[in-house]
Amino acid sequence: MDEGNRANEESNAIAAIVSEMPGFGGIWVDKAGITHVAVQHGKTRDFAKALEEHPTGQHVLDEVEFSYNDLASRVNSISKHMGVLKALGLNLLEWGPDEKKNTVWISLRDYSEEKAARARKILGEDILVSAATVAADKNDLFSRAGDYPRLSDGMYRGRDRASLSLSMMVLKSDSSRGRLGTESAANQKSKTGQLPLQLGSGSPL
Helix, strand or coil: CCHHHHHHHHHHHHHHHHCCCCCEEEEEECCCCCEEEEEECCCHHHHHHHCCCCCHHHEEEEEECCCHHHHHHHHHHHHHCHHHHHHCCCCEEEEEEECCCCEEEEEECCCCHHHHHHHHHHHCCCCEEEECCCCCCCCEEEEECCCCCEECCCCECCECHHHCCCCEEEEECCCCCCCCCCCCHHHHHHHHCCCCCCCCCCCCC
16 A cells, blocks of 8 residues: 555544544644644543554644634634625635634635735634635635545645535625625624624624
């Protein structure tokens, strides 16, 4: 068995054991073929015990702040607030969890440093912002959910991020309704003085 297949089988076996455990933060394989398991602070002992039959030289436990469920909740919040974000000048194309960096990433159709700073202010200072590189219709929005294990260079095993089907939800934007009901984002802001958006470590405007 070559090294790539060995690492793949090992990471799949580890994922089957730990992916449903409390404190699981994600899993990926680095270029050396080592499986990394992200584990919330305080849960390392539980994960070490669960993996005690797997050679420690083939996997490592990385302590992180957020669980994968935390990251997924942030991704879902972004999905629900697309109308608000667009009203604020953030024209997203993709968003999803980044287990390696224990945060959430987004891509903007019309990226600028100013808009990246605005996104971090709204969604959390730890969020990763980049320019969109995937070809898509002007109304397409892609919420990328994690399917593991994945390689450290961002490629999913057997499929690249742009061609995912099982872990991709395509949304069609509705600028008048947003994703918050019948009222527009502007009307909601005028009533409350702030947007109903609290995603991560950032504060609502």
